Amino acid sequence: MKKLGVLGTGMVGTTIANKLLELGYEVMMGSRTASNDKQKAWILNKGDKAHIGTFDQAAAFGELLFYCVKGDTAVQIAKSLTPSNIKGKTIIDISNPLDFSKGMPPFLAPALTNTNSLGEELQKVMSEAHLVKSLNIVSSTIMVSEYKPGDSPTMFISGNNADAKQETMHLLKAFGWKDIIDLGDITTARGTEMLLPLWVRTMQTLGHPNFAFTVSR
Numbered sequence: 001m002k003k004l005g006v007l008g009t010g011m012v013g014t015t016i017a018n019k020l021l022e023l024g025y026e027v028m029m030g031s032r033t034a035s036n037d038k039q040k041a042w043i044l045n046k047g048d049k050a051h052i053g054t055f056d057q058a059a060a061f062g063e064l065l066f067y068c069v070k071g072d073t074a075v076q077i078a079k080s081l082t083p084s085n086i087k088g089k090t091i092i093d094i095s096n097p098l099d100f101s102k103g104m105p106p107f108l109a110p111a112l113t114n115t116n117s118l119g120e121e122l123q124k125v126m127s128e129a130h131l132v133k134s135l136n137i138v139s140s141t142i143m144v145s146e147y148k149p150g151d152s153p154t155m156f157i158s159g160n161n162a163d164a165k166q167e168t169m170h171l172l173k174a175f176g177w178k179d180i181i182d183l184g185d186i187t188t189a190r191g192t193e194m195l196l197p198l199w200v201r202t203m204q205t206l207g208h209p210n211f212a213f214t215v216s217r
């Protein structure tokens, strides 16, 4: 696998896209408009392995995709993708169903929590693809960096397809994660998404986002 698509131009999309280039992949970063200011800034001096396009173009380009879009628009963007562009592909979903409409701290969208999750909704909408929820429980600042706080913090994966989870594990290891727990099918994304209220409050208390959860056992 050589070509990867990154849907999202925020801190997460940029962080993942940079790391994938560093690892030698060819990368297309997708947005709503194909060449917004963040994409233009990202692609500067990146060489011929970096590309920009729309969300759908990035989906078509990548043999595996990272899904890094704003939580409250994630389902809408997923619905806009051409089914044949994502068919059979692994999609690593980093998005969170956070609602910032009332400011900080954000809350979890009620329809996407407890008895549901954004991961499950995205898997339903992108039924041709194999969704794996992961990386959503840490800040972009430590997602792919060699430095990981603590001895060996834990990363979780949730998804229905065993091969897609193997591909995800491989990339997580390349991102420096050593302790990876496969929680099971995509319904287990409820657990990791519901860590976000705790994550946000920990961040507010510590005053920085450079921490991670460890499952001691």
Ligand SMILES: NC(=O)c1ccc[n+]([C@@H]2O[C@H](COP(=O)([O-])OP(=O)(O)OC[C@H]3O[C@@H](n4cnc5c(N)ncnc54)[C@H](OP(=O)(O)O)[C@@H]3O)[C@@H](O)[C@H]2O)c1
Pocket: 007, 008, 009, 010, 011, 012, 013, 030, 031, 032, 033, 036, 068, 069, 070, 071, 073, 077, 094, 095, 096, 097, 098, 135, 136, 137, 138, 139, 140, 141
């Ligand atoms: N920031 C972190 O450290 C972190 C850590 C873990 C998980 N996450 C999750 O990862 C996702 C991405 O986070 P982020 O901080 O990188 O950036 P973000 O601002 O949450 O999302 C940026 C992306 O969302 C798209 N977007 C924004 N508003 C939109 C709208 N109204 N309609 C359609 N698309 C819209 C943007 O499209 P354009 O490119 O067209 O502008 C952009 O590609 C979020 O779900 C977040 O909860 C973030």
